[in-house]
Structure formats: structure tokens, C-alpha cells
Amino acid sequence: MGVDCAPIESRGNFKAITFTRCMQFTPTQQHAMAWTALAAVAALVLWLLGPVLMPFVVASVLAYALSPLVQTAQRACAGRLPRLVAVVLVEVVFLLLLLALFTLLIPILAHELPRMRDQLPVLVERLQTEVVPWLRAKGVHVTLDSANLKALVLQLFNTSFDDGFKQALTSLRIGGSVALAVVGNLVLIPVVLFYLLLDWKRFVRHVEALVPVPARAAYDSFVTECDDVLGQYLRGQLSVMALLAVYYSLALWAFGLELALPIGVFTGLAVFVPYIGFGFGLVLALLASVLQFAPSEALVVVAVVYGMGQLIESFVLTPRLVGERIGLHPLHVIFALMAFGQLFGFVGVLVALPVSAVLLVAIRRLRAQYQASALYRGV
Numbered sequence: 207m208g209v210d211c212a213p214i215e216s217r218g219n220f221k222a223i224t225f226t227r228c229m230q231f232t233p234t235q236q237h238a239m240a241w242t243a244l245a246a247v248a249a250l251v252l253w254l255l256g257p258v259l260m261p262f263v264v265a266s267v268l269a270y271a272l273s274p275l276v277q278t279a280q281r282a283c284a285g286r287l288p289r290l291v292a293v294v295l296v297e298v299v300f301l302l303l304l305l306a307l308f309t310l311l312i313p314i315l316a317h318e319l320p321r322m323r324d325q326l327p328v329l330v331e332r333l334q335t336e337v338v339p340w341l342r343a344k345g346v347h348v349t350l351d352s353a354n355l356k357a358l359v360l361q362l363f364n365t366s367f368d369d370g371f372k373q374a375l376t377s378l379r380i381g382g383s384v385a386l387a388v389v390g391n392l393v394l395i396p397v398v399l400f401y402l403l404l405d406w407k408r409f410v411r412h413v414e415a416l417v418p419v420p421a422r423a424a425y426d427s428f429v430t431e432c433d434d435v436l437g438q439y440l441r442g443q444l445s446v447m448a449l450l451a452v453y454y455s456l457a458l459w460a461f462g463l464e465l466a467l468p469i470g471v472f473t474g475l476a477v478f479v480p481y482i483g484f485g486f487g488l489v490l491a492l493l494a495s496v497l498q499f500a501p502s503e504a505l506v507v508v509a510v511v512y513g514m515g516q517l518i519e520s521f522v523l524t525p526r527l528v529g530e531r532i533g534l535h536p537l538h539v540i541f542a543l544m545a546f547g548q549l550f551g552f553v554g555v556l557v558a559l560p561v562s563a564v565l566l567v568a569i570r571r572l573r574a575q576y577q578a579s580a581l582y583r584g585v
Contacts, residue, residue, distance in 0.1 A: 260391065261391045261394045261395045261398060262398055263557075264391075264395055264556075264557075265395050265396075265398035265399040265402055266402060267557055267560065268300075268395075268399050269399055269402035269403050269406055270436075271440055272296055272297070272300060272399075272403060273403060273406045275296045276289065276292045276293055276296050276403055276406075279292040279295060279296060280292050289404065290404065293400060293403040293404050294400075296403070297396065297399060297400055297403065301396060307472070307475055307476075310468045310471055310472045311468075311472065428567065428568070428571065431567050432563075432564050432567050435563050435564070435566075435567060436560055436563060436564070439559070439560060439563055440560075442524075442527040443478060443527075445523075445527045446477065446519065446523045446524060446527050447474055447475050447477060447478055448474070449474075449523055450473070450474035450477055450515060450518075450519060450523070451470060451471045451473070451474025451475055452470075452474070453470075453474070453515060453518065454469070454470035454471075454473045454474050454487070454491075454511065454512075454515055455467050455469075455470030455471055455474070456470070457470070457510075457511040457514070457515070458470050458491065458507075458511055461507045461510075461511065462498075463491070463494060463495060463498065463507070464494070464498060465494045469487065469490050469491050469494060472487055472490070473486075473487025473488070473490075473491070473512075473515075474487075477519065478556075479555055479556060480539055480543060480559065481539075481540070481543065482543075482555060484512075484516070487512075488508065488512050491507075491508050491511070491512065492504065492505075492508045495507050495508055538562065539558075539559065539562075542558040542559065542561075542562040543555055543558045543559075545558075546558035546561065546562075
């Protein structure tokens, strides 16, 4: 920082005071202040427009992931396939796959809810006659009102699946603005995704044109590294999902579970959301097993299948297919899921790991610059 010493006189009623005060910033400091101000304005805009920007952010992430598929479809047709047709084809296939994933829950719920209504009173009676005496023998005194529990169970499950669906629709209508926002986002995201895929290259060129010329080399290097990390993550994660879907389906089928296929496929595909997807699949499998087998046998089946699945995923599939390139420690993963979930809800959980991978690349570069700086070296 340079100092230009220019005297400035300030005269009052008593005497004249002469002092020197003038400050001049170097070009580097001016650039840093300008970028800091721009970052603060951008953060403020994102915070104020967060609910409005949410479908655009989700569509942008999906467009980044699906854009290579559009290019692959065009190359497969030797360039004769118009981009508009390729975009429509890729987006329709993606939406159908997404819809198929959610429809896997329908046979599970439609099949298990009536069985739960019939079997849960029996389970309550078994708790009263077997589990409670065993706990009391161990010194744990538990009082279980089986009559009230049976009445509560019958009240909760005294409706059919269709009636429950109608009640859910009624609740959505009562929800008003919340339901309208959810439906609006579900409609808006595919529309925004279509236009982003159609003009993806043009949008990328517009963003690159805003990068200052002196920073272009650093920007290209950063984007290339991020693209490499994200590409490896997406390809590896898709392979892990497919293999786990096959494993869980075959393993549950080998133990004789009736809903082995939908539960196994759902569990394998849901691991895209770390911990949450696995936990939800485990609960579904445990529920189906308890209603089909004896409780002790059900616990053994679920413990063996899902315990082995977790070991295979953690020590074989993820290290080999996803690799160590991302470099996220399990504690980093848990913190990222909690932080993004708190800030952006369920959508934040979905994008937590890809965004964390990009942030990790940025942090590595900032750390390298800091360690090469005079501040770190003390010179």
C-alpha cells in the first residue's frame, strides 16, 4: 500500500490543525476489493432469490450431467440427428427412468400396507407375551398396553391404499402455496432443462466470455479439473448403483423375499443419496421381512444382506469405480449432507457430493496459493 502525504488543514474556532491522511491502494488490492464486492452482491442475490433460483440450479446440474448424452446421441447418428430431437430423446428417457424409480414404491406400499394392518396386531401381542417377560427377566421393567396399541394400529391402517392416496391429495390441496410451489417446480424443472440442453454450448460460451483475460488460463485449468472429477464421480456412481441394484435384488430373492426385485432395485438406485437412500431401502426390506418371516429370521436376513452390501460398497465398489480422486473423507460427506440439507432441503442433499467435489478442487488451489504466499512463508 502506497501513501501519498498531502497536508489537509481543518480550521476550527480555537486553532488550525494540520494533519496528513491519504491512502492509495495498489492494483492488486483494488482487484481484490472489487472481486470481494462482486462476491458479496452475488451471495446476497442468491440468498434473496433462493426459492426462485432452486429449479434453475437443479436444471443446470441435470443439464451438465445429461449434455454428454446428447452429444453421444448425435455422434451415434453421424451428425444427422438434429440437436432438438436428441435433447427430447435424452430428456424423455431420463424422466421415464426417474418415474420408474418412484413407481417401484407403489407395489411395495400397495402390497405391504394391508399385510401390516393384519400382522401388526399379532406382533403387538407377541411383544406382550414374549419380549416384555424377557426384558423383565433382564431387569428392564416395561409396561405395554396391548389393547390401546391394537386400537391405534387398526385406526392407522383402517384405510385402503387408494383412500390414503386420496387423503394425501386432499392434504396437498389444503397446503395451498406449498403444494403449488412443489407442483410448479416439478413442471418448471423439465422445461428449464430442455432449454439448457438445447443451448448448452451457447450458455457455456457466454459464461466463459465474462472471465477476465488474465484469469482465463487459471479458469480453464480449474474447469478442466472440476469436469474431470465430476465426470469420474458420475460414471463411477452410476456403475455402483447398477451393481448394487443387481446384488440386493439377487440376495433378497435368494432368501425368499417376495418383494425382492422392487426393494433391491430401489435400494441400489437410492444409494445415489448417501446414507439416506441406503437407510430407506433397509427400512423397507426390514418391514417386508418382518411381515413375511419370523422377527428373528427377518433380522438375520436384513443384517446379512445389507451388512454385506455395505461392505461391498464401501471397500470394493466405491474405491475401485469412484476412486480416491474426489478425496472426500466420510466425515466430510456427513457434514456436506447435513450442511446442504439445512441450506437447500432435499435438493441440497442430492447435490451435496458433486458440489462438495467442486469446492474441494477450489480449496486445494487456494491452499496451494496460500502456502506459496509471503504470508505463509513469513517473508
